[in-house]
Amino acid sequence: MSQCQSCGACCASFRVSFYWAETSDGGGTVPAELTEELDPWRRCMRGTWSDLPLCVALQGEVGTQVSCAIYPDRPSTCHDVREGDAQCLRARERWGLSVPQLISA
DSSP states (O other), rough: OGGGGGTOOOGSSSEEEGGGGGBBBGGGSSSSGGGEEEEEEEETTTEEEEEESTTTTEEEEEEEEETTTTGOOHHHHHHHHTTTTTHHHHHHHHHTTTOOOOOOO
């Protein structure tokens, strides 16, 4: 199991915004019904545009066991976050989670 599957902090720490054409109603794969409009060019995942963001697609409990309900169809913003990168570490800190022990190949 990836350390991401026992974390989920990034899904509950940031606004997940992306170009509108990534949604299913724009020809993309992200289910449009799980998003909201930010402006004419950008959408965000429902639940992430708040002071306490929590992505509607996140299943499980942050810091325990999580999964993404739309993992194969998630937005580009989610593809960009990598285990142990700066965004990951900020999210883990926000949730009081330890820094992951990264395994090098």
